[in-house]
Amino acid sequence: IFIFILALGTIYNMKLKEKADRKLFDSFNEIIDYNRISLFYFDMIYDYNTGKGIRLYNQRKLFNEAFNGITHGFLSVFKEISNNNMKYGAANGFISATLSSLVYIFVGLKALLGHITIGNIMKYTGSINQFMDSSSRLLTSIIGLKTNNQYLQLYLDFLNIEGEKYKGTIPVEKRDDNEYQIEFRNVSFKYPGSSEYVLKNVSIKLKIGERLAIVGMNGSGKTTFIKLLCRLYDPDEGEILLNGIDIKKYDYDEYLNLFSIVFQDFKLFSFSLGQNVATSVDYDETRVKRTLKEVGFKERLDNMPRGIETPLYKDFDEEGVEISGGEAQKIALARALYKDAPIIILDEPTAALDPIAEFEIYSKFNEIVGNKTAFYISHRLSSCRFCDEIAVFHEGRIIQKGSHEELLKDEKGKYYELWHSQAQYYNEEVSA
Structure with a gap:
């Protein structure tokens, strides 16, 4: 009976330990959430552009309240952990002391009854305590x-996470003539968690080797169209074909190599200028310099202290240079050209510029791309005059398609409305 009581007490003590560890694990999951939120706020605080808004709109109190909430959250979790540890420590101490007391009482009674000698008391108590300690x-x-x-x-679980996309196995045919035929066939799409279609029943054949302007108001589905083309998402309905084969069947990485893209929210990194253009540690310096010259960055490059080895920004190097928004756009364009992909896409990278400056950049870029296929996406129409075809998006559908001259003939069409609402911003050479 005595041994059973000791075993029961030891097992109960371990159950308490298991329960305490489980609560600690749950608490760590809560800490992960608070860490994620706090990192978000830290990123905002260290971001220069965010800092301007905080100062100009006096948002310090707003951020202080947010940090206070996070701090209270952390403290509540740590307090819970501390309380659980105290409860377990107290229970563990009480049970251990009780079991030790029972050992001494049991051995003492045995000695009083003459079952063991006085000299063996320490031997038996030590052996039993050692057994209990080893079991524990x-x-x-x-x-x-x-x-x-x-x-x-x-x-x-993290290592075993697989991408939801089917990445395909068919190699993309390497064609010297860049004759890649792309077709959207009855494509519809809605973003995950949304019940509203962003694109609905879109069908279009993209003529390779030509310039295609994709225009429409903000929210009309232009950028989503490009995201589907580049397989950042897969359509919910319909299919996208490359040379008659569903793009999902092609090797994912090889398929992406077909595209050079400059998004509106492009990012440059605190690496050297050359690495930002080439997106690689090792690169062809001559090509980088030539590409930067083509996009009009040569004068700025000549004034950089270390040439193409000059770091962008000062995050990691005090000799890094701060660049303007216009300069960043030129570097992003150079990056797209350096990749030398057969299809180049500009997704409103010049949205922050005025219409005339945007037209000048599109005109210059149109000369540079040569015989490559180019897609120009914008809610403004500065790129349309030199495009072979224009697709007008409205509320997730393609409602018009044709050349600039053809679409302007339809005075009731959306393109006519958009063009004449913006023509006042273009110079005489660009106006209709």
Whole structure:
């Protein structure tokens, strides 16, 4: 009976330990959420553009309140962890003290009854306590393995996450003539978690080797159209074909190599200018310089202290240079040209510029791309005059398609409305 009581007490103690470890694991999950939120705010604080808004709109109180909320959240979790540890420590101490007391009482009674000699009391108590301690350590190790397995499982689950996209296996044919035929066939799409279609029943054949302008008001589905073309998303309905084959069947990485894209929200990194253009550690310096010259960046490059080895921004190097928005756009355009893909896409990278400056950049870029296929996406129409075909998007559908001259003949059409509402911003050479 005595041994059973000791075993029961030890097992109960280990159950308490397991329960405490489980609560600690749950608390760490809460800390992860608070860490994610705090990192978001730290990124905003260290961002120069965000800092301008904080100062100009006196948003310090707003951010202070947010940080106070996060701090209180952290403290509440840590307080809960501390309370759980105190409860477990107190319970563990009480049970251990009780079991030790029972050992001494049991051995003492045995000695009083003459079952063991006085000299053997320390030997028996020491042996029993050592047995209890060894059993406790063994069970603690087992509980520890079980607990650590929870943390390890999180890591393994992360490693085993597979992309939802089917990446395909068919190699993309390498064509010297760049004759890649692309077709959208009854494509519809809505973003995950949304019930509203962003694109609905879109069908269009893209003529390779020509200039296509994709125009429409903000929110008409232009950028989503490009995201589907580049397989950043897959359509919910319909299919997109490359040379008659569904693009999902092609090797994903090879398919992406067909495109050079400059998005409106493009990003440059705190690497050297050359690495930003080439997107690689190793690159052809001559090509980088030539590409930067083509986009009109030569004068700025000549004034950089270390040439194309000059770091952008000062995040990691005090000798880094700060660049203007217009300069950043030229670097982004150079990056697209350096990739030398057969299809080049400009997705409103000049949206922050005035219409005349935008037209000048599009005109210059149109000369540079040569015989490559080029898609120009904009809610303004500065690129339309030198495009072979124009697709007008409205509320997720293509409502008009044709050349600039053809679309202007339809005075009731959306393109006519858009063009004449903006023509006042273009110079005489651009106006209708």
